[in-house]
Amino acid sequence: MGSYISSNDNRFYAALEPAYAQVGAMTAASRFPGVKLATKQAAEKVQRKDKTGSRTFAGLPQGIRRRTSYEVRTYMTAWTTPGQQPGYGPLFQAALGGSPLSFGGRQADGTSTPSTIHFTGAHGLAPGQALTYGDEIRFVAGVIDANAIQLAAPFTASPAGGQLGATITYRLAKELPSVSLFDYWDPSDAVHRIVTGAAVDRLRVKVNGDFQEFQFSGPAGDVIDSASFSTGEGALQEFPAEPQIDSAAYSVIPGHMGQAWVGSTPEQFFTVTEGEVLLENDVLLRDREFGASLARGISPGVRKVSINFSLYELNDAASKSLYQAARQRSPISVTLQLGQQAGQLFGIYLKSVVPEVPDFDDSDRRLQWSFVNCRAQGALDDELFVAFG
Secondary structure: OOOOOOOOOEEEEEEEOOOOOOOOOOOHHHEEOEEEEEEEEEEOOOOOOOOOOOOOOOOOOOOOOEEEEEEEEEEOEOOOOOOOOOOOHHHHHHHHEOOOEEEOOEEEOOOOOOOEEEEOOOOOOOOOOEEEEOOEEEEEEEEEEOOEEEEOOOOOOOOOOOEEEOEEEEEEOOOOOOEEEEEEEOOOOOOOEEEEEEOOOEEEEEEOOOEOEEEEEEEEOEEEEOOOOOOOHHHOOOOOOOOOOOOOOOOEOEOOOEEEEEEOOOEEOOOEEEEEEEEEOOEEEOOOOOOOOOOOOEEEOOOEEEEEEEEEOOOOHHHHHHHHHHHHOOOEEEEEEEOOOOOOOEEEEEEEEEOOOOEEEOOOOOOEEEEEEEEEOOOOOOOOEEEEO
């Protein structure tokens, strides 16, 4: 007699695909701390209109087009291997599109200030790329020369003479890659699944939750399972075995730890109560083409990057300046740091956001401003950068 499958005996892996819906190479390092993977696949609802002489439904032929979608949630964990993508790194690359940029760290010279960094040698950094100092992560707003950069928001302490730490930065691109999501269970002979051709239509990052959490969702090409697998699915000869299972001794990051720097001249706001950054790619799959029952590729539309956040109003210059920028629709920059410990940092940089006039929420004991659907803008694939450090 079979036994029930525990929903806690579940492990997730992610891998970029070499071509659309061709299963990517997955290793033990591809594992990420998934909270939930929801997939839905259904045959397209078509209607037979032939006259059968009966009121009985005569069925549909094999090969009807199928629609597949997924949603995956994961906690942020410590970045244990600098220079290497975290397990959920392929999902971020699939969401933003560009190949990640690695920074190995470099020494700052004694003339550096909190917002302008002079290195002892060539830095090799590009605008939008991240770097860390101590327990803080910041982004490059501009490159002054081969040895100096200007930061989008200052470090709270001067890094003069100090060591700037390693980061990996994800950037936007015109086209989006696809990703394979692997779903393994205990016992080993249970039904395992692979979501192929997964496109990230939406990336959602919440601020000030219980834990630092990322959410990815979108359409996919197909779902392959170990019970009904046949040679050729996902360009595989056999259903891949799970890598050697490790202890997965990782630590999750409290959701309330971090920093927020906002404004045309960024100021640190300590009064943020909640927030959310949303990337929407307006993805359509190439799934209506003649001669194919499954999707053939990804077709992204106009990208939308937006931020919602609420904060307590203070009678200070920074709050008044933020409100005035909203009234005048003047662009501001936003730098968010999630986490507050070296090796457990995640940064978000929106270089130009047009704030909407806030709603005044007086239902609490203290007045809150709620900035809703504030959209980021840019010149060319530069409205959003995210990084780990």
